[in-house]
Amino acid sequence: MNAAELILMCAQIWGVVGFVVALAFLSVGIDRIDEDARGAYFFRPLLIPGILVIWPLVLWRWYKYESGTDAWPARYAPPRKSHFAVGLILPAGIAVIIVAGLAVRQTWPSDFAPVQIEKPMVDTQ
Amino acid sequence: MSKPEKPFFVGYLPVQQALRRWLLVVCALFVVGLTGIGMVMGTAQDDPGPGAFRFDYGRQTVSGVVELTPYPLVRVTVGNDRIKPGTTLMLVGQGKSNVDARAVPLEGQLAKVSGIVLQRGELNMLQLRGGANGLAAEEGEAPPQDSIPLGRWKLAGEICDGKCLAGAMRPGRGLAHKACANLCLIGGVPPVFVSSQPVDGSEFFLVTGPDGTALPKSAYDAIGQFVSIEGEVERRGDMLVLSIDPDSVEVLD
Numbered sequence: 252m253n254a255a256e257l258i259l260m261c262a263q264i265w266g267v268v269g270f271v272v273a274l275a276f277l278s279v280g281i282d283r284i285d286e287d288a289r290g291a292y293f294f295r296p297l298l299i300p301g302i303l304v305i306w307p308l309v310l311w312r313w314y315k316y317e318s319g320t321d322a323w324p325a326r327y328a329p330p331r332k333s334h335f336a337v338g339l340i341l342p343a344g345i346a347v348i349i350v351a352g353l354a355v356r357q358t359w360p361s362d363f364a365p366v367q368i369e370k371p372m373v374d375t376q
Numbered sequence: 377m378s379k380p381e382k383p384f385f386v387g388y389l390p391v392q393q394a395l396r397r398w399l400l401v402v403c404a405l406f407v408v409g410l411t412g413i414g415m416v417m418g419t420a421q422d423d424p425g426p427g428a429f430r431f432d433y434g435r436q437t438v439s440g441v442v443e444l445t446p447y448p449l450v451r452v453t454v455g456n457d458r459i460k461p462g463t464t465l466m467l468v469g470q471g472k473s474n475v476d477a478r479a480v481p482l483e484g485q486l487a488k489v490s491g492i493v494l495q496r497g498e499l500n501m502l503q504l505r506g507g508a509n510g511l512a513a514e515e516g517e518a519p520p521q522d523s524i525p526l527g528r529w530k531l532a533g534e535i536c537d538g539k540c541l542a543g544a545m546r547p548g549r550g551l552a553h554k555a556c557a558n559l560c561l562i563g564g565v566p567p568v569f570v571s572s573q574p575v576d577g578s579e580f581f582l583v584t585g586p587d588g589t590a591l592p593k594s595a596y597d598a599i600g601q602f603v604s605i606e607g608e609v610e611r612r613g614d615m616l617v618l619s620i621d622p623d624s625v626e627v628l629d
Contacts, residue, residue, distance in 0.1 A: 259559065
């Protein structure tokens with residue numbers, strides 16, 4: 252298995268697990284943790300694409316609500332504290348990625364002339 | 377003792393005096409900086425080339441002999457205004473799919489093919505319509521098709537997926553296109569090698585593995601990068617086929 256097939260297989264596994272989590276959460280979990288969602292069904296399929304991507308976070312939040320250990324104000328404090336640093340790191344990271352990409356860029360081998368190593372075995376004349 | 381008030385920006389209120397100079401500098405840097413970055417990145421891009429879906433041709437239908445390299449080809453015997461007899465068409469399905477299931481039973485037989493042409497210079501591909509509308513056996517005996525061996529060559533260039541290179545994507549090659557090219561090849565789209573300089577008048581080669589096998593998966597990691605490569609070259613109609621030696625693939629500096 253090459254790198255491309257490995258990445259593709261990992262993405263497929265992630266998506267399949269995400270779909271199972273989506274079915275469980277949207278059919279059972281959402282009613283248990285969000286009283287506003289009870290009796291509302293048509294919006295639920297719209298959540299499937301998002302759950303496919305962030306299903307570990309969905310499971311984690313579901314567990315926190317179910318176990319009663321969620322402290323909602325604390326969820327917002329860490330992002331606020333790190334806004335300034337993230338605001339600097341993000342553009343700097345993008346710049347580093349662009350510069351690194353340009354640095355490792357190959358040069359098209361336009362000077363390389365094809366070399367015939369062996370003549371054809373069969374005489375076509 | 378009260379603290380001096382810190383100026384605070386509110387978008388829908390008049391800008392405070394203390395913030396005006398700062399905002400002007402930021403705006404100027406923003407416009408100049410983004411313009412500069414855009415120009416640098418734009419000029420650093422390679423020309424995507426002339427490949428394109430030829431929707432302007434409309435749906436094309438021709439007849440020819442089906443060959444497997446193992447990637448399916450049609451050697452056109454009865455053409456039309458756009459596709460002349462003697463043209464070799466690579467065949468591909470919709471999206472990143474192949475047409476092997478339809479082409480394999482017709483190997484060596486006369487068939488009618490129909491679809492949309494993708495064209496990049498002398499590289500021709502046909503994206504087939506679905507089912508028998510795209511590929512169907514035709515009455516008559518298939519005329520023999522010649523294959524001219526051109527010997528063993530060492531080449532430099534890039535292995536691409538044939539569909540994106542021929543015009544399905546712009547750009548359809550290069551490192552930025554590597555993931556897409558890999559997905560296309562996993563889907564069975566014919567791979568094409570672009571040579572630094574032409575051999576026998578062509579810079580494009582349909583790539584296969586040795587002895588009529590598909591491109592070895594060991595070569596997938598080198599797709600989208602500039603490599604040197606060795607293999608046997610043969611001419612089939614107006615297309616060159618390169619059967620590579622997988623151990624010879626080397627990524628260039």
